Amino acid sequence: xxxxxxxxxxxxxxxxxxYFENFAVNVQQRIQTEEKPxxxxxxxxxxxxxxxVAALFVFAFSLWYAYAQFATQEQSLVAETELSAEDYxxxxxxxxxxxxxxxxETEVALEADETDxxxxxxxxxxxxxxxxxxxx
Amino acid sequence: MQASKNSKKxxxxxxxxxxxxxQNKAFGMLMQQYQQSLYWxxxxxxxxxxxxxxxxxxxxxxxWKSLAKFRGDxxxxxxxxRIATNEAITLLNKNKTKITSTIDDNENLLAETLTSDEYxxxxxxxRKLQKAILTLPxxxxxxxxxKYFDEIKxxxxxxxxxxxxGALKASxxxxxxxxxxxxxED
Numbered sequence: 001x002x003x004x005x006x007x008x009x010x011x012x013x014x015x016x017x018x019y020f021e022n023f024a025v026n027v028q029q030r031i032q033t034e035e036k037p038x039x040x041x042x043x044x045x046x047x048x049x050x051x052x053v054a055a056l057f058v059f060a061f062s063l064w065y066a067y068a069q070f071a072t073q074e075q076s077l078v079a080e081t082e083l084s085a086e087d088y089x090x091x092x093x094x095x096x097x098x099x100x101x102x103x104x105e106t107e108v109a110l111e112a113d114e115t116d117x118x119x120x121x122x123x124x125x126x127x128x129x130x131x132x133x134x135x136x
Numbered sequence: 137m138q139a140s141k142n143s144k145k146x147x148x149x150x151x152x153x154x155x156x157x158x159q160n161k162a163f164g165m166l167m168q169q170y171q172q173s174l175y176w177x178x179x180x181x182x183x184x185x186x187x188x189x190x191x192x193x194x195x196x197x198x199x200w201k202s203l204a205k206f207r208g209d210x211x212x213x214x215x216x217x218r219i220a221t222n223e224a225i226t227l228l229n230k231n232k233t234k235i236t237s238t239i240d241d242n243e244n245l246l247a248e249t250l251t252s253d254e255y256x257x258x259x260x261x262x263r264k265l266q267k268a269i270l271t272l273p274x275x276x277x278x279x280x281x282x283k284y285f286d287e288i289k290x291x292x293x294x295x296x297x298x299x300x301x302g303a304l305k306a307s308x309x310x311x312x313x314x315x316x317x318x319x320x321e322d
Contacts, residue, residue, distance in 0.1 A: 004316050007265050009285065012258025013179050019189075020175070024167040027196045034197065 148212035155203050163200065170213075171196070173286075174220045180281040181224040183249045183270075187231070191223040198223070214295040217288075221278065221296060228274070246270050268318040272311050279304055280311035 044051075147169060154162035174195060179188040199219050206215065231245070247270050250256060250263065258266065269277055278297070282288045283304075290301045297304070 004265075004312060004319065007261055007319075010258070010262065011176060011285070012256055012262040012266070013176070013185075013253075014255040014257050015175070015185060016255065020171060023171055023175075023189075023192070024164070027167070027193055027200075028163065030193060031197055031200055 144213065145211070149208075152203070152206060152208065152212060162203075166200070167196070170216055174216060177217065177282070177286060178220055178224045180269075180285065181221070181278060182228060183246050183253065185253070185255045187227055188224075191220070191227045194223045194227075195220040210295055211292075214292050217292075217296045218298075225274070264319065265315070268315045271318060272314060275299075276307050276311045279307045280315070283308045284312075 147165065151162050151165050151169070154165065171192070175188060175192050178191045178195070179185070182188050182191060195216070199216055206212065210218075247267055250266055250270065256263070256266075269280060272280060275297070279293065282293055282296075283290075288296075290304050293299075293304050294301050299307075
């Protein structure tokens with residue numbers, strides 16, 4: 001049985017030979033090695049604030065461009081939809097409806113022209129004899 | 137004792153001042169002043185010499201790179217110990233995840249490292265003491281080593297470990313009790 005107070009307070013760990021003598025040199029070499037690539041990229045560090053601002057502008061422009069593209073697309077879609085509605089109505093009118101419509105239009109025109117003398121002479125009801133009497 | 141404390145404080149101040157004017161000299165002084173004490177502090181946490189070497193190098197590289205930003209709010213001594221402790225714990229956790237999955241396994245791993253360590257010259261009772269220390273929870277183990285072997289003041293330990301003095305005293309007390317219990321078992 002051992003008490004803590006009975007055990008001599010000592011450092012029982014050891015280090016390899018000349019460890020501490022070489023340690024400082026090793027650390028210095030490591031610091032220099034780690035500092036070298038830093039030197040190569042020093043211009044990057046100097047440009048960092050400008051690059052950040054540029055990146056922000058690019059981001060803002062991208063957002064604006066994306067929005068503009070979206071808005072244009074939306075407008076084209078509305079125009080296309082309007083055109084489509086017109087097309088739809090035209091498509092809905094079948095051929096017979098169009099004929100009916102033109103016939104109706106002609107009839108209306110003829111009825112309206114009965115009072116007109118030229119129309120009267122040209123009408124089928126006018127006798128050829130009357131044309132002769134009148135000296136034609 | 138007071139003179140030594142003052143000279144240590146002055147030396148720290150000189151290192152920080154020299155860093156701005158003569159970096160080679162500052163580096164030499166920093167190494168001379170701290171490489172051994174920090175080595176032994178880390179070694180007691182990691183046990184293995186190779187791991188200690190890695191953690192100590194990381195400590196000095198980080199400290200050197202950050203020395204320009206060191207404002208002197210804390211002592212250079214406690215600041216360096218804090219970096220060293222963090223580096224040691226980081227490496228310890230890395231080893232834990234690499235090799236083992238439980239705390240018990242990690243304890244065994246450190247005990248095995250101690251058994252096979254060619255750089256351990258202690259006799260049987262010293263080995264037994266070290267094995268008893270390894271049974272302590274990680275933070276309690278660090279507190280015990282810092283107080284028992286390095287005789288660091290609680291106030292400084294508080295700055296290094298970011299724990300209150302009261303909690304550190306309680307932690308040390310529990311650690312001593314546990315170690316004595318283990319030692320008395322055989």
